[in-house]
Amino acid sequence: xxxxxxWLRRILRVEGLPITFVLLLLVVAFMIASPxxxxxxxxxxxxxxxxxxxLILAVxxxxxxxxxxxxxxxxxxxxxxxxxLGYSVHELxxxxxxxxxxxxxxxxxxxVNGVLIARVGIPSIIATLATQFLWGxxxxxxxxxxSYSLGSVDETFVWSLFVGRIGPFPVSALWALAVAVAMWxxxxxxxxxxxxxxxxxxxxxxxxxxxxxxxxKIRMFVLMGVLAxxxxxxxxxxxxxxxxxxxxxxxxxxxxxxxxxxxxxFGGQASVVGTIAGSxxxxxxxxxxxxTGVQGYWVRAAVGAVFLAAVVGxxxxxxxxxxxxxxxxxxxxxxxxx
Amino acid sequence: MKLFSSSTxxxxxxxxxFLATPPAQADEKLGAGxxxxxxxGGNPGDGSTLPRTNGxxxxxxxxxxxxxxxxSGWQPETxxxxxxxxxxxxxxxxxxxxxxxxxxxxxxxxxxxKRNIVITSGNSPLTKLKDEYTATGFGYAGVDLYEGGKLxxxxxxxxxxxxxxxxxxxxxxxxxxxxxxxxQGLYDTLKAAGLDVDYIEISPEVDHDSSLAVPILTAYIQxxxxxxxxxxxxxxxxxxxxxxxxDSGKKxxxxxxxGIDLSPATIEGLKKGYISVxxxxxxxxxxxxxxxxxxxxKKYGFAGLSTNTGAGVVTPKSIGAxxxxxxxxxx
Amino acid sequence: xxxSFQHIVRLEKxxxxxxxxxxxxxxxxxxxxxxxxxxxxxxxxxxxTLIKIVSGVQRPTAGNVYVRDRRLDLEDYSVRxxxxxxxxxxxxGQTLGEKQPLWRNLFVGxxxxxxxxxxxxxxxxxxxxxxxxxxxGFRGHGITADSTVRDLSGGERQxxxxxxxxxFKADLIVLxxxxxxxxxxxxxxxxxxxxxxxxAGGSCIYIEHNLAHVHEIADRLVVLDRGRTVLQFxxxxxxxxxxxxxxxxxxxxxxxxxx
Numbered sequence: 001x002x003x004x005x006x007w008l009r010r011i012l013r014v015e016g017l018p019i020t021f022v023l024l025l026l027v028v029a030f031m032i033a034s035p036x037x038x039x040x041x042x043x044x045x046x047x048x049x050x051x052x053x054x055l056i057l058a059v060x061x062x063x064x065x066x067x068x069x070x071x072x073x074x075x076x077x078x079x080x081x082x083x084x085l086g087y088s089v090h091e092l093x094x095x096x097x098x099x100x101x102x103x104x105x106x107x108x109x110x111x112v113n114g115v116l117i118a119r120v121g122i123p124s125i126i127a128t129l130a131t132q133f134l135w136g137x138x139x140x141x142x143x144x145x146x147s148y149s150l151g152s153v154d155e156t157f158v159w160s161l162f163v164g165r166i167g168p169f170p171v172s173a174l175w176a177l178a179v180a181v182a183m184w185x186x187x188x189x190x191x192x193x194x195x196x197x198x199x200x201x202x203x204x205x206x207x208x209x210x211x212x213x214x215x216x217k218i219r220m221f222v223l224m225g226v227l228a229x230x231x232x233x234x235x236x237x238x239x240x241x242x243x244x245x246x247x248x249x250x251x252x253x254x255x256x257x258x259x260x261x262x263x264x265x266f267g268g269q270a271s272v273v274g275t276i277a278g279s280x281x282x283x284x285x286x287x288x289x290x291x292t293g294v295q296g297y298w299v300r301a302a303v304g305a306v307f308l309a310a311v312v313g314x315x316x317x318x319x320x321x322x323x324x325x326x327x328x329x330x331x332x333x334x335x336x337x338x
Numbered sequence: 339m340k341l342f343s344s345s346t347x348x349x350x351x352x353x354x355x356f357l358a359t360p361p362a363q364a365d366e367k368l369g370a371g372x373x374x375x376x377x378x379g380g381n382p383g384d385g386s387t388l389p390r391t392n393g394x395x396x397x398x399x400x401x402x403x404x405x406x407x408x409x410s411g412w413q414p415e416t417x418x419x420x421x422x423x424x425x426x427x428x429x430x431x432x433x434x435x436x437x438x439x440x441x442x443x444x445x446x447x448x449x450x451x452k453r454n455i456v457i458t459s460g461n462s463p464l465t466k467l468k469d470e471y472t473a474t475g476f477g478y479a480g481v482d483l484y485e486g487g488k489l490x491x492x493x494x495x496x497x498x499x500x501x502x503x504x505x506x507x508x509x510x511x512x513x514x515x516x517x518x519x520x521x522q523g524l525y526d527t528l529k530a531a532g533l534d535v536d537y538i539e540i541s542p543e544v545d546h547d548s549s550l551a552v553p554i555l556t557a558y559i560q561x562x563x564x565x566x567x568x569x570x571x572x573x574x575x576x577x578x579x580x581x582x583x584x585d586s587g588k589k590x591x592x593x594x595x596x597g598i599d600l601s602p603a604t605i606e607g608l609k610k611g612y613i614s615v616x617x618x619x620x621x622x623x624x625x626x627x628x629x630x631x632x633x634x635x636k637k638y639g640f641a642g643l644s645t646n647t648g649a650g651v652v653t654p655k656s657i658g659a660x661x662x663x664x665x666x667x668x669x
Numbered sequence: 670x671x672x673s674f675q676h677i678v679r680l681e682k683x684x685x686x687x688x689x690x691x692x693x694x695x696x697x698x699x700x701x702x703x704x705x706x707x708x709x710x711x712x713x714x715x716x717x718t719l720i721k722i723v724s725g726v727q728r729p730t731a732g733n734v735y736v737r738d739r740r741l742d743l744e745d746y747s748v749r750x751x752x753x754x755x756x757x758x759x760x761x762g763q764t765l766g767e768k769q770p771l772w773r774n775l776f777v778g779x780x781x782x783x784x785x786x787x788x789x790x791x792x793x794x795x796x797x798x799x800x801x802x803x804x805x806g807f808r809g810h811g812i813t814a815d816s817t818v819r820d821l822s823g824g825e826r827q828x829x830x831x832x833x834x835x836x837f838k839a840d841l842i843v844l845x846x847x848x849x850x851x852x853x854x855x856x857x858x859x860x861x862x863x864x865x866x867x868x869a870g871g872s873c874i875y876i877e878h879n880l881a882h883v884h885e886i887a888d889r890l891v892v893l894d895r896g897r898t899v900l901q902f903x904x905x906x907x908x909x910x911x912x913x914x915x916x917x918x919x920x921x922x923x924x925x926x927x928x
Contacts, residue, residue, distance in 0.1 A: 042426035050419045145513030145539050147414075149441035189787045191780050198777055201766035208726055208764055210748035210778030235415065241442040243414045244513065245542040268768040287423035290375075290406050297382045299409075321819075 016273025018317060019261055019310060023277045026284065033292040043291070045168045047283050049238065052176035053078075053231040055279040057250060058257040059183045060227035062275045065258060066187065067220055068200035068267030069124040073113060074254070076136035077228035078235065078247025081105050083139050085233055086148035086242030095158035095237075103229045109135055110225020114218030140244060148242040163237045172234045179227065184272040196220060200267025256303065257282045260310040262318070269318060281306065367402025369633040374398070374431040375406045375424035376628070377417055379461060382409050385601025386573035386621065390461070392667040393625025394433075401633050403430075411546060414438040418446070425450050431475075431632035436462035436516045443467060456635045458642060460624045462516050468642065475635025477642030479627035481619050483516065486648045487523025487571050490596045493615040493651045494567055495531050498594030502532030506567035507558060509538050509575060511545065520571035524596065528569065536562075540572055548574035555582035565593055573599030576616060580607030588612075600652065600664055608657045615651040622668050623647040674737040676701055677841045677872045678723055678756070683732030685718050685896075692718040694896045696732070700841065705863060705873045707887030709880065711920055714893040716876050717761060720845050723874065724758035725751035752779060757839035759830045761846040761876075765818045772797040772814040775833050796836075804832040805851070805858045823850030831859065842866055843874040848882065860886055880916065884909045894919055 031038040057074055064071045081102035088098030109131060116127040153159050163172045187193035195216045198206040206213055236242050259265060260281055261274030282303065289299050316323040376394050380387040391407065398405035408424065410416035414437045424432045425446070432455055434443065447457050447467055456475040459468060463483065468476050494500065506528050510521025528535045538558070544550045559565060559582060570576055576597025583593055590611030597604060598617040607613035624647055634640040652660065663669040676699040685693035693715045700706050708716050721727035722734065725748040734741045736754050751758070765774045772794045781789045781796075797814035801807060805828040818826060827850050834842055844863070848856045863886055866873050877883045883890065890912070892900035900915065907915075 037427040040426075040428070042428065043423065044426075046422040046426035049422055140541070147439070147514065149439060151441065154445070185787070189790065191782065191786070191788065194773060194777060194780065194788065197769060197773070198766045201768050202763055205763045205766055208724075208748065208758075208760055210725075210752060212747070239415055239418055239438070239442055240445075241414070241438065243438070245413060245545070246415050248542060248546070249411065249413050249416055264768075268766060286420070287426075290408060290423070291427055293404070293406065 016262065016271050016277055018313060019274045019277040019281075022306075022310065023281050023284075026281060026288070030284070030288040030292065034288070037291040038288070041168070043287065045170065046287070047280065048173040049170045051279055051283045052170075052172040053235040054250065054253060054257060054283060055176045055276060056179050056227050056231040056234070057254045058261070058275045058279045059180050059272055060224045061254055061258050062261070062263050062270050062272055063183060063187055063193070063196055063220060064124075064224050065263050065265065066200045066267060066270035067196040067217065068203065069117065069217065069220075071113065071128045071221065071224050072125065072251065073109060073128040073132040073135065074224065074228040074231075075247035075249075075251050076132045076134075076139065077106050077109050077225055078232040078250065079139045079244070080109065080135050081229035081232040082236040082242045082246050083143050083148075083244075085236050086150060087143075089150045089153050090148045095153060095156050099158060099233060102233050103226055106225040106227075106229025106232075107222050108225070110222035110228075111218065113225070114221035117221065118214040118217040136248075143244060145244055147244045150236070150240045150242065153237065153240055159237055163234060170238075172238060175230075175234065179230070180272060180276055187270060187272060192216065192219065197268055197270070200270075202268070253282050256307050260307055262310070262314040264314075264318065274314075278310070367400075368637065369398070369401035369403035369629075371402075372430035372633060372636055373404045373406065373427070374433065374629060374632050375408060375420075375427065375429050376433045376625075377408050377410060377420060377435050378625075379412060379435060380409065380574075381411050382407075384574065385577055385604070386599050388667050389600075389621035389669065390625035393622035393627075394629050395625070396622075397626040397629035401629065403629055403633060405629070412437065413546075414442070418442060421446055421450075425453070425455065428453065429455060430636045431456040431458065431628075433457075433628040433632070434459050434464070436464045437514070439516065440464050440466040447471065456632055458628045458631045458635070460628050461619075464516070468644070472642045475631060475640065475642050477628070477631045477635075478644045479624050479631070479647055480645075481520070481617070481648035482646045483520035483571075484523040485646070486598070486617050486619075487520040487525070488527045489523075489648065490571065490598065490615060490617045490651060491524045491527035491531075491569060493653075494569060494594050494596035495528070497614045497653060498567065498591075500528075500531065500533060500567055500594060504533045504566040505562060505564055506533045506535045506569065507538065507562075507565060508535055509540060509551070509555070509568065509570045509572070511540050511572065512537070513539060520598075524569045524571060528567070533567070540570075540575060544575065545572070548572070548578055551575050551578050552582045552585065555579060556585045559583065559586040559588065559593070567594040567596070569596040571598045571617070573597075573601060573604075573619075576613065577601045577603035577607070580604075580610065580612035583612050596651075600660070600669060605657060605661065605664060608652065608654050611654050613654075615653050618649045618652050618669070620647045620649050620669070674702065676735065677737060679735040679738070680719070680722065680729075681733040681735065683719075683722065683729045683734070685715070685722065685727065686730045692896055693722075693729070696893075696896070696898055698891065698898060700872050700874055701888075703867060703870055703872060704888045705867055705875060705886055707883035707890045708874055708876045708893060709878075709883055709890060709916070710893035711916075711923070713895075715896040716893055717845060718896075719893065720758065720760070720843055720874070720876065723751075723841075723843055724748060724756060724760070726760075749778065752837065755838075755840040756843070757834040757837050757841070758843040759827075759834050759845060759847055761849075764830050765826055767819045768817060770815050770817055771801070771812075771829060774818060774829060775800065775836070779837075800832045800836055804828040805855050805862070824852065824855060827851060828855075831862070835862065839871065841872045841874070845876045846878065847875075848877065848879070856882070880912055881909060884912055892916075892919070895923075 037043050084101040084105050085098035088101055089095050113128055113131055116122050117124045195211045198211055199213055203213055257278035258275050261271055261278030263270040285303050286299050289302060378387050378391050394405060408420045410420055418438050421434060450457055451471055451474055458475060458477045460479045463478050468478055508521060508525045512518040512521045525535055568579055576599060579595050595613045596615050597613055599619055604613060604616055627645055660669050679699040680696055683693055683696045710716050722729050725746050728743050775797050776793050781792050783789050794814040807825055807828055831847060847859050863873050863875060888904050890902045891898055
């Protein structure tokens with residue numbers, strides 16, 4: 001017997017609303033604790049500069065997790081694509097070639113991932129972990145560990161197009177938004193996206209209703225590869241530098257952003273809007289806590305606490321039956337067991 | 339009839355006024371009202387970061403500066419992000435490190451300077467930017483990297499009586515533009531003394547989590563049984579060389595080890611004799627001095643000062659005296 | 670062009686092997702043009718496997734499949750092609766995405782799209798809501814096109830799966846245990862639906878454990894046992910009691926064999 005939908009539950013089900021509310025609460029809290037920083041616009045411009053790569057990665061990963069898979073190789077795509085871009089600017093003096101190579105590189109890594117997972121049948125967590133080492137290692141080997149400065153790339157059109165400024169406002173934020181909107185449409189309004197949802201829900205069911213599971217998975221991993229490459233382009237251009245170690249720091253932050261946003265780790269249920277809010281939360285916590293004067297030791301613990309609270313909260317909203325059974329097991333409810 | 343003369347009355351009023359006022363306020367601290375964002379480098383509490391943190395905190399407390407600590411896990415792109423966040427808070431000063439390189443920082447520092455934020459540096463130099471902005475307080479508190487490596491090598495040779503033809507390994511970060519200079523100094527000096535020097539690059543994984551160096555070093559040591567010396571200028575890696583030697587069955591002193599910094603494991607290594615010499619960066623000063631620089635430049639417009647915080651090396655003989663200070667996180 | 674054909678679907682010497690398990694052995698099975706075929710057998714007899722081959726989910730290891738007397742290129746045969754050939758299946762168990770709303774479940778794999786390739790959500794929901802009004806198994810209120818399958822009872826889920834097959838107007842409808850979670854009056858509706866398919870000129874493969882139902886409406890009964898077709902009866906050829914006896918002795922035959 002299903003529970004009647006209370007009005008509260010119905011509001012909570014609006015996509016991404018709960019976590020956006022948490023984000024706003026957080027901003028207000030920081031405003032109160034550190035008004036000199038959070039009531040001005042500089043800090044928000046700073047966030048808008050650093051969020052785009054994280055957001056693009058997180059939105060891509062949202063689709064992957066919706067399909068019941070995971071991709072751990074994107075940090076190495078960040079490194080590989082960044083190197084291809086850096087090399088092209090530094091040695092070939094062409095940012096356009098660099099852009100093309102970077103995206104192509106990401107697509108190839110994605111394709112290899114897709115084939116290994118969908119055709120050979122290796123579980124995605126293992127396959128992408130392996131390709132993370134492979135491509136990351138190849139990048140270090142080819143680049144001989146060297147980092148590249150992109151010199152005066154900020155004078156090129158490519159730079160202005162992707163990471164330029166309109167006043168204080170970073171253009172890369174608009175690109176990130178465009179990607180997020182596009183991915184929302186793909187997931188919710190395109191056949192491909194619907195197929196991913198069904199694959200994540202139950203791959204057997206997906207097969208039975210006529211979804212070509214292998215083909216869609218491969219497409220999805222290629223898409224993730226291209227998105228990761230694009231994120232790397234934005235990061236590398238913004239820093240005007242290719243750092244040999246770039247990307248490695250993003251792995252856990254991106255996953256945290258996705259799950260805080262409410263996408264279910266079990267697949268079949270995803271929220272791009274939630275991921276956007278989650279990305280902002282992750283980006284903000286470090287700077288916010290520092291500005292508030294909380295010591296650096298607490299940042300990770302704080303992120304962990306937010307993460308846990310978000311996951312539990314999302315479960316309560318999206319999966320009321322599971323939530324009810326947990327409450328019963330913990331003895332938190334007064335109703336008699338069924 | 340006057341009861342009190344006017345002067346007595348004046349004196350009495352003065353006395354009362356004096357006694358009635360609250361006790362003289364302590365002089366307002368020199369850096370009161372100044373906020374400083376400080377890049378500490380690694381992760382909170384790790385061996386090459388803690389003394390710096392303590393130094394900065396001590397200076398901040400003494401001078402009344404509001405200190406905002408930033409930890410980047412030694413990742414250059416994180417340092418850049420944190421610099422942007424710091425700038426957005428419009429503080430009085432920001433301390434940065436050289437890992438991202440002059441080019442990456444150039445336009446960011448230019449923006450910050452335009453907004454009258456004092457920028458200074460530590461641990462890893464940004465020579466070009468420092469020269470450009472010395473006048474506005476851009477200083478450096480750290481080791482002269484090449485000289486530091488050179489000194490370490492010299493002391494290694496001295497301490498261990500290393501001779502021409504001896505086999506040595508330099509395990510370092512030569513690929514990183516500025517940071518690699520220290521490894522270059524070590525390498526060049528050993529080579530110049532006629533040793534047969536091999537070089538291995540520290541991987542990003544090991545850079546981030548140096549316990550991962552142990553199996554790598556153990557394998558190398560086993561493969562080269564006649565290895566006489568290992569040199570590095572990576573603080574966290576230094577801490578693990580002793581373990582690698584122990585795991586390889588080497589006795590203390592069989593292999594001469596030169597490193598840097600004084601993390602707890604390195605101190606153990608020194609006491610046991612596995613580590614022969616370690617360059618003391620005096621990390622505490624790398625925290626203390628930039629805060630001082632900030633206050634002096636912000637308040638009085640003094641120019642940036644370059645201080646070489648490398649004191650020399652610590653050996654198993656000299657470690658004893660330093661231990662109490664180290665326990666307090668000062669050395 | 671409505672060609673005249675004899676069998677809407679025919680399996681010829683079909684084998685199905687999964688690793689070391691032989692699920693189907695040399696199966697010959699056909700469904701006539703306007704015929705209700707009841708497929709019965711013990712658990713594990715191979716009924717669901719046979720159905721999966723007909724519906725395009727599974728490719729046989731050996732043998733041929735004919736649709737409307739034309740041999741299929743099995744490399745090309747998928748669920749999509751089956752739908753295109755007007756074969757609809759209501760599988761036993763998992764045919765719906767639990768976490769997905771009803772309107773997605775109805776149209777997944779053959780979504781209604783606009784000219785830009787975007788799913789016409791409004792239209793799909795409209796049609797879904799209409800289907801809900803007539804669907805079997807819907808006793809209570811509160812279920813809309815937006816409801817998630819997880820919120821539905823077993824009977825309601827079956828109703829949706831059947832409604833989906835009904836909506837896409839097939840020439841051959843395959844029903845695998847369609848009444849397990851339904852109430853008595855709902856079962857009647859399913860049986861009426863099956864008869865209606867025949868009246869409209871189509872065919873049906875009907876799998877049921879409840880011999881009474883199958884016996885009542887099937888034109889022909891095929892008995893599957895351990896991957897082989899063992900018995901066949903035309904309508905009227907055998908009484909329900911006799912049929913039940915046959916099934917029991919088959920079952921006991923297994924018991925003896927494994928004793």
